[in-house]
Amino acid sequence: MKSVQQRSVVRWGLYLALLTSAACKSANVGTAKEDFQEFYQRFLTDSLFQMERVQFPLPGERVSADGEDTDYQWTKDEWIMLKEFDLDSTQFKRDLQVTDTLVTDEIYTPGAGFYFKMVYEPIKRKWYLVYLVDQSL
Template identity: 35%
Template sequence: MKRYFVLVFVLTMALNTAVFAQSAKTAPEDFNAFFSKFNADPKFQVSRVIFPLKYRANNDDLELVDYTQTKENYKVLTLNRKADEKFLKRTLSIKKSKVTLEERGLDNGIYIDYIYELKDGKWFLKTWVDQST
């Protein structure tokens, strides 16, 4: 009887540990915490960009063209500077596994969407579309 009790106890503990580990794994990262660190830590930012980075931007003829950027040519972004608020409006569109940061210039032609994706519980910059004139 004592062996049976110990066996049941050990199995229950193992099951609880597995359930806890799985629930901790599936809790998605908070976007606001991610975004703060993304803008503050260049190494973290580079680790959270999906490379090769595919994005769209206007060419010299104002035609939207597809581009690809390698990790070596990537320039770190700062997307939360308070000083930019004088000439730029930022809006976050949050969905379950996708966040779009819309940057709209105030009478200056800036029109950019940065698209973030939740992948395995972590946020990544997936692409951007720059339709600025």
């Protein structure tokens, strides 16, 4: 016969497993049904669409007033619409990596203190901006 302590440990283990399983299913993260490039063009040109497709409060990183990187959460009230960057390829570099489950878009100037990163994930089969890094000094 198992001790009360052993049963309690097993019960808690099952409880945690159920919670983890439910959390994964409720996130609805998977592959996107919509084309990322079509989403991206609309996201950068349609302000209402952009507000619908940002997961607020949006986690990320931002350079503080003293020049230190800090964790940050953008809110709807303070959001400034993201627009397409006009990249001068002699000054800016871009690294865009697109998969079915994750897109990272990094724009930076090597050695000049500018780094901007956007991370998109499909939620309920639609693309959303889920993380932002703004390190522009």
